[in-house]
Amino acid sequence: MKIDRRFLLRGTCQGALAVMGLPFLDCFLDSKGESLAATGRPLPTRFNTFFFGCGLTQQLWIPKTGGKDYEMTPQLKPLEPYRAKLNVFSGLRVPLDDNPNIQHWSGAAAAATGISPTKPNEFGSKTIDRQIADVISHGARFKSISASAAGDPKQSYSSLGGANTLPAEASPLSLYTRLFGPGFQDPTKGDWKPDPQALIQQSVLSAVADNRKRVMQNLGTADRARMDQYFTSVREAELQVAAQLQRPEIQAEVAIPAAPAEMVCNNSLPNLRNVTPLMARLGALALATDQTRVFNLSISEPTSSMFVPGDSLGYHQSTHEEPIDPVLGYQPQVAQYNLDSMELFAMLLKELDTVPEGDGTVLDHSLVFAFSESGNARVHDANGLPIFLAGGASGRMKAGYHVAGDSSPVSRVGLTIHRAMGVSLDVWGKGSMEIRQPYTDLLA
């Protein structure tokens, strides 16, 4: 009764063909009928990103001194509670080599890939969250999850390279549904069982994947790469289903809340203040329950459309059009939006730090990479863009430092992230951003 090679490979359970009607739930229970015992493996270290558009105001955010005892600055004030778990990077360069300065884009793409982009809204390679996910996500249900607090699926800085951006969940409800809706088996409950549907789904995906060779025939080069990506996505779905068949090992004591209500998600600051902590909370729960190990949150596009009702310009337009106050020496409305961005970032850190697990919190077992695209948005300068790394990466990252402008390319942070995440990588970035030397002092 051989049906198909892959069907057989994927659809088996302890050597027996699942479709034969074997009570396959037995495969996942030990001899006493309990779920397979935890192996006592250490908690996985998670990687998260936070994107905020239009940068910050240099004289208001960069601490005067480097090292651990820097004086808190006005725009970093919202991050004060997490100071001991935070590294601040200033003065990083974004060398573009022969590429144009793609306004409000080059900096973001460089931070996320270490590569100066050639086209707007495209990345020179897979973004760092996906690179890290390739290494750490095996066994988690979702390889990565992205959410846009402003309610726009296109506001995602997670990409497979080129224009292939992974769309973001655009409301707390859709984020919730993806994470904790159909297909979710709550590992915080004692009666966890694998979903029988998952095995069937595996067979379907396997049948789809089996067509690969036939479909790839007669395709031109570009379409072949696109079709290859399709099948890579099928493979990721297969892994996702496989992960659903195993009870995640979790140490956090959390409960999955009821689904959030529909809410207005747009660029208006009051709405962002409601949506951001909710999405951050859902992300933190997803990490704690091992639904994903990579969570990306954005609050805007690089040309941030964030606005306070009553301000006819909004954030991005203000950066270009608001006059510099002659007394203050900066753009006051822009500075306010900068501060608002840091408050929203603090909301993510708060949610991650509120969930206890093991010997610390989810934040302690995470690395959070926060970045923007501009060092000086007013004149479209990417150099000096604000970069933060938060969380202890399960003890592999030292924190509490201001790494003051040493003119390193921004990719040095990316290489440091790889090392902190346990990825052995010698070189990261391309062209003038090719870097071999991470911030070794920060690595524990």
Add this chain to the structure above:
Amino acid sequence: MGRMRNLAISFLFLTVLAPSAMAGDIPSARSDASSEVVSMRQLTQAEYRNSIADIFGSEVEVRGFLQPTIRIGGLLAAGTSVLSVTPVGFDFFTKLADSIATQVTGAKYRVKLPCAPKAPKEPDDACTAQVLSHYGRLLYRRPLTQDEITSAVNLSSGLAKSQNDFYAGLRFGLASLLQAPEFLFRMENAVPVGNKQFALDSYSRATRLSYLMWDSTPDAELLQAAERGDLNTAAGLEKQVDRLMSSPRLDVGMRAFFNDMLELDNFDTVSKDSILYPKWNSGIAASAKEETLRTVIDLALHTNGDMRDLMTTRKTFLNRSLAADYQLPFQFTGEWTPYEFAPDSGRSGVLTQASMLAMFSHPGRSSPTKRGVAVMDILLCEPTPTPPANVDFSVVNDTSGPLKTVRERLTAHATNSACASCHHHSDPIGLSLEGFDTIGQRRTTENGEPVDLSATIKGRHFVGAAGLGQFLHDDPKYTACLARKVYAYSRGVNSDDVPASAFKAGYQAFADSGFRMRSLLESIVLDNDYFSAPPPSPEATSSAPNVPAQ
């Protein structure tokens, strides 16, 4: 035993599928080394929904979203030729596939299936093959190959057995087709047509025509025409084009085109400042988009009008929400009513509708630059380069200073030579529309100063939106741009890369007819070269998405 089953199934297909499989040119072409897929376009959200509705009936619900695409050369249609399916995108597809397959194999729908199983709790490969080849042909827009059917039937059969339920098995077989790349991508297959020439095979022709005209999958008659090879002959092609174009469903296809060309999809995420413009709400937003589509379709198809009039007409369609936005008394019954703005209303054409005015503005104020850049890009096919990097814009904004109006501030800004070259093109267009605020309401003053609506483009002076409308009406670049975009849209290519020669015949017919949309469409698709394809080459290009400045 497995061999025997395969054998049995193969035999079965010969009986079930013989008529279509033998007559069609596809099953053989697929395995033909000389054929090549020359274009692979991912279905848009609307194309997906329309296709499902046409294949399974509108009672089958499509719950969920697809991944967004990107705009290239002003068209999402071109973006669908470049993007692939990301893991998140595949997740959407796989969930939709299962939801649709569940509904189709559910108790309510079963009676519509082409056959019923011999026993409901057991596999019935003959019936499964019949159902899957029927729907598979509609989903893939060509008959399935024997391999394809065998694979789906085997899946169904195995699962029907393990679940003790014929329909449970069928559900998953069907779901596998619904998430297959052959459904999710419109694959255009080119075959040799002699003398080193290549052209689309007949099923690919049917698909291209159908999605252009109806924004949906080929219907039974078009598939039959493809099967008979009719679309490879001038007479057969003409007959089908005529049929597609005389159907009211042409409205759906052209709505999809204008929705793409006018970038109305962006309108879904337009938000306005609730303190400055408390009147703006989602009802107005949805209505404004609909108003524009109704206006365009009425002119282009229902009245067979001159497409240049789209720039000047004061005729529109209103509902109650829009009447409030336009500050008009709404005394009509019914949801949508034709309306003609008064001659002194300052309105002129689609550019003065709330949709376009609001879309190309900031949340709290109008933006002559955004509006000007949009007109250049969308209507004249002249994309504006991104502004130079190191520009200080702050003078443009100081409303508390001596420069009260946007015009004064922009003029000051455009004295900077680096900025001037582009602003000289886009600003006059946008400034002539300054008689309308960010939600499309008319105004005569801004910050207490009267608004000056005069503009000069290429030595031609005009005033206000009516002047702009007339200028565009008379500019052959506008009509040429429309022809270019229809051509690029139907081919899924970057409009910037299309040589004028490609749509020359179409444009000529368009002009000769007095710029009637139907003439343009018809002559583009009936052009001798419309279905020709480049010979197979390893190189393929992807283009940069077009990102509007600021």
